[in-house]
Amino acid sequence: MKLVILGGGESGTGAALLGKKLGYEVFLSDKKNIDEVHKAILVKEAIPFEEGVHTEERILVADLVVKSPGIPDTVPMIKALQAKGIEVISEIELAGRHSDAIMICITGSNGKTTTTLLIHHILVQAGMDAGLAGNVGHSLAAQVAENAHPLYVVELSSFQLDGMFRFQADIAVLTNVTPDHLDRYDYKFENYVNSKFRILNNMGKEGLFIYGYDCEVVRQRVIGQKLLPQAVPFTYGGEPDLQQAGGTACAYMEGDTIVVRLDEKVFRMDKNDVSIKGRHNVYNAMAAILACMRAGVDPGAIAAGLKSFPQVEHRLETVAVVAGVTYINDSKATNVDSAWYALDSMTHPVVWIAGGTDKGNDYTVLYELVKQKVKALVCMGVDNRKLIENFSGICPVADTHSLEEALAAVQKYACEGDTVLLSPCCASFDLFKNYEQRGELFKEKVRQLK
Missing domain, CATH: 3.90.190.20 (Mur ligase, C-terminal domain)
Incomplete structure (x- = not known):
């Protein structure tokens, strides 16, 4: 099989490594210059590549193409691939097709990085073997190829979600959706919302979908459709109407106390004991608690992780x-x-x-x-x-x-x-x-x- 990768950054290089391990004929093309770190990996692994140009004759013969999330679907090369019926997917999709690991996936316009890092921190502090991938950490495909884990915490942008088709999250978090990146979505907010909700693709009734109840766009979309996975809201307000919210579990505030109910278990913690402050971080903590409870982390370990989590760089x-x-x-x-x-x-x-x-x-x-x-x-x-x-x-x-x-x-x-x-x-x-x-x-x- 001929695998062509467009983009030589973290995700593209990771896809190349996985493709090589799978025995594919791999070729990587980047229209810009490839940074020295990733170029050295490609050279060491003897993976053919080009930079500063896309050679159509080498790309349009692909059986499968993995493209960087930074490349819009509207560029001529992607249009040419689609016209030839060549499948174009994301690095996350490629990795998911070759991994049986549990996937905890997080998306949203805001809060997804902190929530991702917080979940991973709690899991690791609790002694679990969890990889960190997607928009943070190392390439998911590279980890599947070289350093496989039984569980991954994956931050997903809308661009990555757009290139995912068979991938399935076991636990999905949607923090919120507010207007962003509209230049990639024909300046239509609805298109961007649809992209974020792709995180639900392929989830079954055994899955857990954690969502920001205080985001009206998300709440109305969830209430307005019948979902297969268990839908669990989190809110800065009091206990929500769970019948309307679509489930029996939730996270909410009782004064300064974060209360989380899931799988007949109850977790309580003073918001002031969480290491990162602010209402937005209470939301992030609630989502992380729900995900970690479902992943089987002991309540004491969850509390310890919330107390010891360090500041996130570039976020407050x-x-x-x-x-x-x-x-x-x-x-x-x-x-x-x-x-x-x-x-x-x-x-x-x-x-x-x-x-x-x-x-x-x-x-x-x-x-x-x-x-x-x-x-x-x-x-x-x-x-x-x-x-x-x-x-x-x-x-x-x-x-x-x-x-x-x-x-x-x-x-x-x-x-x-x-x-x-x-x-x-x-x-x-x-x-x-x-x-x-x-x-x-x-x-x-x-x-x-x-």
Whole structure:
């Protein structure tokens, strides 16, 4: 079988390794340059590859194609493959076809990375052999090929879900769905919602589907259809109407106590004992508790994992306190909903740094929070007009076009006791390679302020 892989990053290289182990004739093609780490793996394993070009004669003869999630279905090469009837799948789909492991899968517009890492942390701390894969950790295909585990915790983006067809999650988590990546979905929110709900594909009645009840889009979709897996809601409110919610299990709040009911077991924990703070992290904790309870983790081990979980890099990560001002790196907040939760969790006056590549954002949902919490907005982007138009009547706004300019502007507004919050609301691609680079550079520059 001829296996062609498009994209030479983590997922593509992992797919190549699995393809080689399966005895396929593997060829990898990346239209950009392949980084040195992954190129060295391909060379070592004697896997043929090309970079800087896609050679049609070598690609269109494939029996099966695995494409990077970053490649849209609309590009000419994918259209050409589809026209020839060649199957195009994701690396996750390839790995799933060759693994019998239990799959705990997490998706959502916001919270999926923290929830994924939290579930994995609890499982490992409890002594379970669990792999970490998808958007975080190492390639699932590479692990199936070289370092197989009986259980995987897999973070799934909508792009990865779009390339999954026979893959089946045993435990699925959908945190929420808010407008994001609409440029990949014909600017139709419904298309993006449909993509997220693909996490339910192939799940049977023995599966567990954990969903964010407080997200109206998700709640209405779940209530409006008959699902095969057990559907379990989690909410920041009181115990939901379980008959309406579609099940007999749930997670909810009793004052400051997180209460989780599943499989005739009850778990209770004070939210203040969870190491990561804020309402959004209560949601993440609830989803993680439900998943770990179903995976068979002892309640004491779940509580211990929740107490010992470290901060997630680039997600409300405290960087430093300089002259009494706390600097927080929330670079992973690339959409409005993420920024909402970040601002909601702030307890001191905020100098807010936002901006980047706008993805069709509607900022109106932030107005009330900005009135309550933000003493100044520092815009950081190539084109800040939309942010300026939305917030200039609510708080002072500074227009800056680099990280250095932004931090200089921050000094004019931030006083002892304030918080400087980098929570951009936007993608990073106008000034930075990705949100990780944006966060790393922010931390580096802040530490130089001392």
